[in-house]
Amino acid sequence: MNLSFSKEDLDFKQEVVDFLDANYPGDIKERQDKRLPLDKEQNIRWQKILSKKGWFAVNWPSEYSGSPELSLTQKYILQNVLAEYNTPVLLPFGVGMCAPVIFSFGTDKQKKQHLPAILNSDVWWCQGYSEPGSGSDLASLKTKADKEGDSYIVNGCKTWTTLAQHADWIFCLVRTETTPIKQEGISFLLIDMKTAGIEVKPIITVDGSHEVNMVFFDNVKVPCENIVGEVGQGWNIAKFLLMHERSGIAGISSLKRELSRLRELSASTIVNEGTLLDEPAFRAKIEQTEIELTATEFTELRTLSSMSSGGSPGAEASILKIKGTELQQKLSELFVEMLGYYAHPFFAENELGSNDSIGPEYAGSIMPHYLNYRKVSIYGGSNEIQRNVISKAILGL
Amino acid sequence: MDFTFNEEQTLIQGQVEQFIQRDYDWESRQSLILTDSGYSLDNWNTFAELGWLGISLSDDSGGFGGSSIDTMILMEEFGKGLVLEPFLETVVMCAELIDKSGTLEQKKDVLTGVVEGKTQLALAYAEPQSRFNLADVMTEAKLESDNFILNGFKSVVMNGPNANKFIISARTSGDQRDESGISLFLVDAEVSGLSSRDYQTVDNRRASELTLESVVIPRSCLIGELDEGFTVLDAAIDRSILAISAEAVGAMEVLYKTTVEYTKTREQFGTPIGKFQVLQHRMVDMFMEYEQCKSLLYMATMKHDEDSADAKKAISGLKYQVGNASKFIGQQSVQLHGGMGVTDELNVGHYFKRLTTIGTIFGNSDYHLKKYTSL
Ligand SMILES: Cc1cc2nc3c(=O)[nH]c(=O)nc-3n(C[C@H](O)[C@H](O)[C@H](O)COP(=O)(O)OP(=O)(O)OC[C@H]3O[C@@H](n4cnc5c(N)ncnc54)[C@H](O)[C@@H]3O)c2cc1C
Numbered sequence: 001m002n003l004s005f006s007k008e009d010l011d012f013k014q015e016v017v018d019f020l021d022a023n024y025p026g027d028i029k030e031r032q033d034k035r036l037p038l039d040k041e042q043n044i045r046w047q048k049i050l051s052k053k054g055w056f057a058v059n060w061p062s063e064y065s066g067s068p069e070l071s072l073t074q075k076y077i078l079q080n081v082l083a084e085y086n087t088p089v090l091l092p093f094g095v096g097m098c099a100p101v102i103f104s105f106g107t108d109k110q111k112k113q114h115l116p117a118i119l120n121s122d123v124w125w126c127q128g129y130s131e132p133g134s135g136s137d138l139a140s141l142k143t144k145a146d147k148e149g150d151s152y153i154v155n156g157c158k159t160w161t162t163l164a165q166h167a168d169w170i171f172c173l174v175r176t177e178t179t180p181i182k183q184e185g186i187s188f189l190l191i192d193m194k195t196a197g198i199e200v201k202p203i204i205t206v207d208g209s210h211e212v213n214m215v216f217f218d219n220v221k222v223p224c225e226n227i228v229g230e231v232g233q234g235w236n237i238a239k240f241l242l243m244h245e246r247s248g249i250a251g252i253s254s255l256k257r258e259l260s261r262l263r264e265l266s267a268s269t270i271v272n273e274g275t276l277l278d279e280p281a282f283r284a285k286i287e288q289t290e291i292e293l294t295a296t297e298f299t300e301l302r303t304l305s306s307m308s309s310g311g312s313p314g315a316e317a318s319i320l321k322i323k324g325t326e327l328q329q330k331l332s333e334l335f336v337e338m339l340g341y342y343a344h345p346f347f348a349e350n351e352l353g354s355n356d357s358i359g360p361e362y363a364g365s366i367m368p369h370y371l372n373y374r375k376v377s378i379y380g381g382s383n384e385i386q387r388n389v390i391s392k393a394i395l396g397l
Numbered sequence: 398m399d400f401t402f403n404e405e406q407t408l409i410q411g412q413v414e415q416f417i418q419r420d421y422d423w424e425s426r427q428s429l430i431l432t433d434s435g436y437s438l439d440n441w442n443t444f445a446e447l448g449w450l451g452i453s454l455s456d457d458s459g460g461f462g463g464s465s466i467d468t469m470i471l472m473e474e475f476g477k478g479l480v481l482e483p484f485l486e487t488v489v490m491c492a493e494l495i496d497k498s499g500t501l502e503q504k505k506d507v508l509t510g511v512v513e514g515k516t517q518l519a520l521a522y523a524e525p526q527s528r529f530n531l532a533d534v535m536t537e538a539k540l541e542s543d544n545f546i547l548n549g550f551k552s553v554v555m556n557g558p559n560a561n562k563f564i565i566s567a568r569t570s571g572d573q574r575d576e577s578g579i580s581l582f583l584v585d586a587e588v589s590g591l592s593s594r595d596y597q598t599v600d601n602r603r604a605s606e607l608t609l610e611s612v613v614i615p616r617s618c619l620i621g622e623l624d625e626g627f628t629v630l631d632a633a634i635d636r637s638i639l640a641i642s643a644e645a646v647g648a649m650e651v652l653y654k655t656t657v658e659y660t661k662t663r664e665q666f667g668t669p670i671g672k673f674q675v676l677q678h679r680m681v682d683m684f685m686e687y688e689q690c691k692s693l694l695y696m697a698t699m700k701h702d703e704d705s706a707d708a709k710k711a712i713s714g715l716k717y718q719v720g721n722a723s724k725f726i727g728q729q730s731v732q733l734h735g736g737m738g739v740t741d742e743l744n745v746g747h748y749f750k751r752l753t754t755i756g757t758i759f760g761n762s763d764y765h766l767k768k769y770t771s772l
Contacts, residue, residue, distance in 0.1 A: 135735050137665035160736045205739045206746035212736075270526045272533065272574060281763040333724075336753070337761060340528050341553040344754050346599040358596060358606060359525065359552070367599050371750065374731045375739050382735065384675055 005073065012074050016055075016081040023049055024085060032086050035365035037209070040124070040166045046088050047095075047121040057095050057119055059244075064103050064115050072308050076301070083253030091163070094118040094125035098171045100244045101188065101237055105229035114169075114190070128158040128172035128191075128215060129238070135160075136385050138173070139183045139235060143217060145174040147224065152176070152189065154197075154220040160379070164200050164213040167193050173234050176227075186234035190226040197221070205375075207368040208348050242317070242381070249317060250324025252297045258331050259290060265362065266338050276338055289330055296323040315393035318386040325376040325383060332370040343367045400695065402470065410470050412447060417478035423744055429481050430601040434559050436482040445514030450488055454496045458508040465636060469643040469698045476647025479744070479751055481602060483519075486556035487511060489640040491518035491564050494633040495583070498621040503583055507562060519560035521551035521607055522630060529760035531566070531630055532576045536609060538567035545582060545619070547590075547612040555758075557605025558595035560586050565609070569624050581626035583618045600751040635712050638759045639698050642719045645755045646691050649722060652730040652748045653683040659734055676733060683729055686722040693718050710772040713765040720762030723752035 005013070028042050038046075050056040054067030055078055062069050070078065090096070099118045102110050117123040134141040143156025154174060164170065170191050177185035191198070197220040203212045229237050263286060269276040276282050303316045336343045342359030343366055357364045377383040391397045402410060420440065429437050444450050453468045454460025468489060475484060492511045495503055510516030527533035536549025547567055554563070563584045571578025584591065590612035593605040621629045657680055660671030670676055697711035705711075727749035731738035738745050756762070 130736070133664075135665060136670075137667075140665070140667075204741040206731075206741055206750065208741065271528050272530060279763070281766065329728075337757075337763070340757060340761070341523055342525075343757065344553060344598040344600070345596050345604065347596070358594070367753075370753075371599075371746075372739075374728065374749075375736075377732060378735055378739065382732075384673075387675070 005077075009073050009077060013077045013081060016078055019053060020081065020085050020087070023053075024087060025049070028088065029086075032088060035362070035369065038088055043088060043091060044121045044124075047090060050090075051119055051121060056090070056121075057099065059096070060099060060103065060119075064099075064111070065119065072304055076304075080253045080256070083257045086257060089254070091124070093127050093162070093167075093171075094121070094123065096244075097127060097241055098125050098169075098190075101171070101228055101241055104240065105188075105233075105237055107225070109225065110190075110228060123168045124163070124166050126161050126164040126167035126170045126193075126215075128161055128164075128170045130160045131157060132159050132214075136382055138238070139186065141173055141175060141186065143172065143174050145176050145187065145189060145222070147176070150224050152222045152224060152227075154189070154191065154217045154222055156217050158215040158217075159212075160203070161200075161213045161215045162211060164193070164215050165202065165210065169193055170215065171228075173238060176231050176234075179232075183235040184232055186238075187231050188228045188234040188237045189222060190228060191217075191220065191222050195220050195222065205372065207371040208346075209368065209372065211372075243314065250296055250300055250320040251328060252293070252300055252324065255293055255324070255327050255331065256297075258335075259286070259293060262286065262331060262334055262338065265335075265360075269338055269360075282334075282337070285334060289327065289334065292323070292330075293327055296320065296327060299323070315389050318381075318389045318393075321380060322383050322386050328376050329373055332366075332373045335366045336370045339363055339366055343370075402466075406467060406470055409449075409452070409467060410474065413449075413471055413474035414477075416443065416447075417474055417480070421478045421480065426479065426481065430597075435597070435601065435603045436559070440482050442514050444482065444484065445512065449484070450492075450514055451508075451512035453488065453493055454508060454512065458492075458496045458504045459512045460496065460508070464702050465639055465698050466702055468636070468640050469694065472640045472643035473647040476644035476649075477651050479648060479651075479748060483517065483556040483559060483602070485637065485640055485644070486520070486560075487516075487518045490520040490555075490633055490637050491562075493636055494520070494564060494581075494629060495620065497632070498581075498629045499583070500617070500620075502617065503620065507583065510561075516561050517556060517559045519554050519556040519563050519605075520633065521554045521557070521563050521565045522634075523552050523554075524550060525552050529764045530574065531634060532579065532627055533574045534566050534568045534579050535573055536565065536567040538569050538580060538582060540569070540616070543616045544613050545616065547582065547584070547609045547614065549609050551607040551609070553598075554593075554605045554607055555598075556603060557593055557607065558603045562586060563591075563607070564620065565607075566626060566630055571624075576627040578624050579626040579630070580623050581620040581629060582614060583620055584612065584614055588612055588614065598754060600754045601747070602754075634759055635701065635709065638712050638716050639694070639701060641755055641758060642690070642694050642697075642715050645719045645723050645752060646687065646694050648748050648752055648755075649683075649687040649690060649726045652726050652745065652752070653680065653687055655745060655748075656680060656683065656730045656733050659737075663735075670733075679729055679733065683726045686725055690715075690719050690722045707772075710769060713769040713772065716760060717762045717765040717769060720756040720765070723756045727752040 028046055031038055047056055057065040058070050058075055095118055102114050129138055131141050145152035145154045170193055172189045172191055173186050174189045175185050176187040179185040197218040199216040201214045202210045204210055266276040271279055300320050342363045345358035448461055449471055451460035452463040456462045492508055495507055522531055524535055538545045538547045565582050565584050566579055568578055569580040590610045592608045595605045598604050660676055661669050663670050693715040697715040700708040700711045730745050731749055734745055737743055
């Protein structure tokens with residue numbers, strides 16, 4: 001056991017630093033540093049830059065990514081340096097979710113059609129799992145796909161679909177059969193968003209932003225060949241995907257950056273003769289958060305290391321999801337606390353940054369972020385559901 | 398000891414309750430946040446007609462001589478309806494201050510208008526560097542012959558955009574954080590040299606940043622004694638903490654009840670989610686937090702009403718508890734509603750946002766715990 005990096009690792013770190021110094025676009029950096037939302041073009045441009053370097057699809061087998069696979073330590077270093085530079089978070093739906101399903105279960109034709117386009121960020125994917133009646137109980141989903149010749153006719157409604165307004169394709173769980181065991185009639189279906197009969201309606205969230213949508217399917221005709229894996233195997237694929245999405249699930253490296261930002265900003269927040277960082281109560285919360293964060297980081301590293309030596313991640317991913325999201329929420333809360341009254345002025349998303357801000361220049365995005373991040377303990381399997389998973393799978397209760 | 402409302406108080410409570418239920422439905426409320434002023438003049442006139450705007454003011458000022466218990470009753474009901482009308486800002490923070498410490502002329506000049514619903518007020522006490530310390534005042538007022546000249550900056554002045562007059566704290570002597578040497582001034586919103594930047598706050602209310610550049614006001618605008626404004630301001634903030642805590646308790650009640658109702662009807666895994674024990678316990682905790690706040694609210698309000706020696710400590714204890722409970726109940730209501738909880742459409746998110754700002758206004762939990770310890 002040891003924690004030190006080898007000479008090769010340190011060289012790799014330098015390579016990442018040099019690459020970012022040379023290639024991180026100024027306009028994107030500016031928005032990121034101000035915590036302003038990126039537009040579609042900026043997201044895509046950044047992903048293409050990483051992809052060209054081979055640092056985009058780092059969890060794909062090199063057969064599909066076309067780049068040498070990074071070691072566990074290299075991935076760790078890459079993630080940390082990217083986070084220190086506060087580069088944009090990659091959109092997971094294509095590269096992290098749909099692609100692993102396609103390269104693990106898809107046909108050659110599906111692989112050829114979709115993987116290069118995902119690798120190159122030419123196609124924007126969204127995830128169509130949840131429905132109004134099926135959230136935590138996903139297996140109860142009702143969106144139907146009825147076979148007609150060599151097509152499926154899809155009818156139903158998906159909801160909370162993140163960034164569907166930008167999406168070119170959606171991967172869906174649909175019911176292809178009514179079976180006594182509800183999990184067995186579900187299939188994994190890829191649908192082109194341009195197909196007739198699809199309608200996207202925005203849902204505005206408490207922070208005033210448009211991030212999620214309802215997607216309606218009215219007799220949408222989808223070729224049968226767009227099913228991934230076997231018909232009726234969708235549920236197993238969905239479970240596989242949950243397991244696959246484990247590295248970086250806790251967002252540790254971004255948390256470390258945000259914590260040190262909080263520390264810096266609170267050291268320049270005046271309270272009487274001193275600063276907020278000198279206030280024992282606030283200081284204690286920062287240090288507690290740091291300890292919890294370090295614990296989570298090493299829980300993640302232990303999990304990843306046991307996986308790389310052949311262990312399976314299983315329900316440990318749930319620990320990381322719970323702890324990571326709790327930390328994200330805690331931090332967003334401490335930023336609000338730090339600002340005091342200046343957390344309250346509120347501007348619509350499109351006014352952010354265009355106005356000179358009220359209070360400190362970083363103030364504008366802090367409350368929206370706090371409100372928006374209530375979502376992280378709800379989506380991706382709520383934290384209650386994750387605790388159910390741990391209690392069943394690990395504790396055997 | 399008696400924890401029941403008297404006949405008159407019960408009557409008022411019923412009146413406000415009825416108003417909220419009949420005239421303050423959710424759609425009407427939501428349409429108000431889109432208007433310029435962010436509240437309804439019709440509603441404000443109703444408040445005036447029903448005598449609510451003068452409820453806590455003395456008879457001399459055209460009020461009805463009520464107590465902080467009457468204010469508590471109103472505010473708790475307002476909290477349930479998530480009422481946007483600036484009662485706290487105009488009546489509790491300002492009019493009561495003038496009623497208690499203003500000159501006869503100031504009372505006549507301002508309070509008649511308040512009681513009739515014609516005058517809106519705002520208290521400008523915070524500054525960018527002051528955080529929650531009321532004594533941290535850099536805005537200056539200099540006496541020159543018979544005028545005061547004001548220079549400085551006031552931040553996040555609640556109800557600023559609607560105010561006809563401001564009460565502004567300014568330093569007339571002493572150092573930046575001295576309690577003595579602060580004076581309060583009644584300043585017309587139209588006075589030259591006073592400029593404001595108006596905006597919405599996250600709870601859809603209105604606020605302003607005020608800049609004072611050589612604002613000249615006559616000596617008669619001084620409220621209370623020169624240099625002795627801190628005690629007056631501090632007392633106003635104490636009353637305001639009681640009022641906003643009552644609002645919080647009202648909002649908490651709606652949130653925990655709404656959440657309980659939702660979990661009875663929302664089904665997952667073939668059963669109402671309210672059947673899951675972990676959620677039951679969570680809601681029990683929300684309910685208990687609400688009850689604990691209500692207990693401290695009653696206790697602190699009565700102590701304040703009776704001028705008890707430890708009233709200030711009770712008020713800080715209350716605000717500490719309200720800050721924590723607001724956060725817990727707000728966050729958990731969202732959590733238990735799942736995705737629905739984070740939508741702008743549902744009222745839950747709006748109650749959550751108001752409870753979030755209440756947690757900060759007049760000092761957050763850390764601030765009041767420290768103050769509690771020192772008292
Ligand atoms: C911002 C955001 C983005 C999202 N993006 C996507 C997306 O891109 N694609 C997609 O398909 N979905 C997405 N989702 C949906 C998300 O996965 C669901 O919201 C989530 O699964 C919870 O479902 P629900 O909202 O229906 O809540 P419900 O399932 O109704 O849950 C309500 C509450 O009950 C609790 N609960 C439910 N069952 C149990 C149980 N058995 N034991 C204990 N507690 C329980 C939950 O934890 C929660 O607190 C997104 C959601 C949000 C908020």
